[in-house]
Amino acid sequence: MIRSAFASLALGSFVLCGPALAQDKPAKPSQATIEAYVKSTFGKAPAEWQARITPDESLAACNVHRNQVSSADAEAITKRELARVSYPADGKFLGNWKEGYKVANNGRGGQFSDPPDTIAGGNCFACHQLDPKELSYGTLGPSLAAYGKDRKYDAEAIKDAYTKIYNSQAVVPCSNMPRFGTNKVLSEQQIKDVMAYLFDPESPVNK
Secondary structure, three states, X not given: OHHHHHHHHHHHHHHHHHHHHHHHOOOOOOHHHHHHHHHHHOOOOOHHHHHHOOOOHHHHHHHHOOOOOOHHHHHHHHHHHHOOOOOOOOOOOOOOHHHHHHHHOOOOOOOOOOOOOOOOOOOXXXXXXXXXXXXXXXOOOXXXXXXXXXXXXXXXXXXXXXXXXXXXXXXXXXXXXXXXXXXXXXXXXXXXXHHHHHHOOOOHHHO
């Protein structure tokens, strides 16, 4: 009898608590609410920065669909973003790998509080392993260790990598990777140097 009473009490508590827990679950904010909040956080930013927080057509599509766009939208994004990629006029994709390491390891720049002469970096180690001997790196993106070596330093693979760094959405719609060239985060020379860090046989990435 005592066991039955406890069972009834437990069941009654579950019935009482169940709906309350369901009602307490917060609703997802609308896209308009999210955009209004983001805009409010940039209230003290210079005027040119205010325009930068307005998503372009590709980013807007990714935001609305939480990066789960339809195949038609994905095709439209890659086509639109590929048209924004500017390849080196001299046809050379590789710079200096030692300078490329500096760019990959530099997380400065890109903040409105930075001095005007701040040189921005790619902060690549925040998301990727590159030099296999490096102890500190992020795992949001795949490992890039032996990147050039694994691709046999193929010319087409080099061009594809340049495209991805310059504008990631030209390759992967709604990619988490910044559009370094299109958004002028890195200069053409900086991208070439990062490319050399990935593809030069003498780079520690390929050792």
